[in-house]
Amino acid sequence: MNDSDFLAGRFEAHRGHLKAVAYRMLGSLTEADDAVQEAWLRLARSESDDIDNLGGWLTTVVGRVCLDMLRSRRLRQEDPLEDRLPDPVVTDEVVDPEHQVVLADSVGLALLVVLESLNPAERLAFVLHDLFGMPFEEIAPILGRTPVAARKLASRARQRVQGAAPAPDPDxxxxxxxxxxxxxxxxxxxxxxxxxxxxxxxxxxxxxxxxxxxxxxxxxxxxxxxxxxxxxxxxxxxxxxxxxxxxxxxxxxxxxxxxxxxxxxxxxxxxxxxxxxxxxxxxxxxxxxxxxxxx
CATH class of the missing domain: 3.10.450.50 (Nuclear Transport Factor 2; Chain: A,)
Incomplete structure (x- = not known):
């Protein structure tokens, strides 16, 4: 196995997690795939031997790519987010493993609709911290803010989400x-x-x-x-x-x-x-x- 195949294998081990992050950030399966692919391209161009925590590095890259994509949407002012539903993930009632990763943590359509109403910075802070447990110290550099400011963004988003997206019955x-x-x-x-x-x-x-x-x-x-x-x-x-x-x-x-x-x-x-x-x-x-x- 050459170095390129080894790196690709390491990346594939994180693909499901990265797509889950991107889907929650973007509400679009196609754009989520694009964000993950961009993370792979950046990894392939990087000095990967210098990356100590590959999962954290890739999550940061995907977060930045998604943040740029959300900001670009707003600049184009095309198809306002509140005027469309997020892409649904449809599966058989026996969920396949790939989609199970994407759907973990109760990412129902109602929650995604609320996330669409957040501004890009709020959405990133909330998704990475509340849904994936990333510390604010790691989220702050993605946003170009302090950890305190990132915490405030997540708090504002949380207040809008609570009650607006009821948790579904688990049975x-x-x-x-x-x-x-x-x-x-x-x-x-x-x-x-x-x-x-x-x-x-x-x-x-x-x-x-x-x-x-x-x-x-x-x-x-x-x-x-x-x-x-x-x-x-x-x-x-x-x-x-x-x-x-x-x-x-x-x-x-x-x-x-x-x-x-x-x-x-x-x-x-x-x-x-x-x-x-x-x-x-x-x-x-x-x-x-x-x-x-x-x-």
Missing amino acids: PAAQRRVVDAFLAAARGGDLTALLAVLDPDVTLRADGGKALPGGMKVLHGAQAVAGQLATFHRMATTSTTRPALVNGVAGLVNTVDGELISIIGFTIADERIVGIDILSDPERLARLDLAGPEL
Whole structure:
């Protein structure tokens, strides 16, 4: 084995962790892959023998790359983050090892939506410290701030995240029972049954991309969400609906004649649906890799 192969092997040992960091930072699977690839290119150009802690070095590089990408998004002012859903990670209900790494630590869509509302510095400080345990002394140089300033950024982000992204029920079977009840209500056009599974403060986000005038549609409250019963009924009766995990939580994948038309993620707490996230943007759906055996 030559030096290049040895270095590549060492890098691959960290790839899953690096993609997990990048996905939380960017909310985009494609951009996360780009950030990880950039870290590899920088490693290949570096004097790797001088790197004592390769995992820490690579995490720092990925953090800097993601920070630059987030800042570039804002400068371009293209596709405002609040007007789109993050990329969902869709798997079979038996999660494969690669996706399990990406989905560790409850990275549900609801949390990612809140992270999209943070500014780049807040997001980096929160993700690296609160989700990955990196000390503020190591985060500060990435941001060009002091450790005290980095701590304040993470604290501000934490205050916005707490309560805005409810933790899902941890029992997969309980999650699936609630989603199955939602689907049964949708298929039957049963308003009473639908309201029974919705939390009073449920939030629905529907991202249809450019086909949806005004960007992402957001509805709050059980009555408003239940008002979409006709849409849910049409979805449930005119498409093939299959169970899947969407960011590690029970969800649904809808196809028509084998073509993917929507992915629905749910946030479920206390056996009620508190969040529904629907991605139906054809362009983005076409870019997603749904490699699970059910799809």
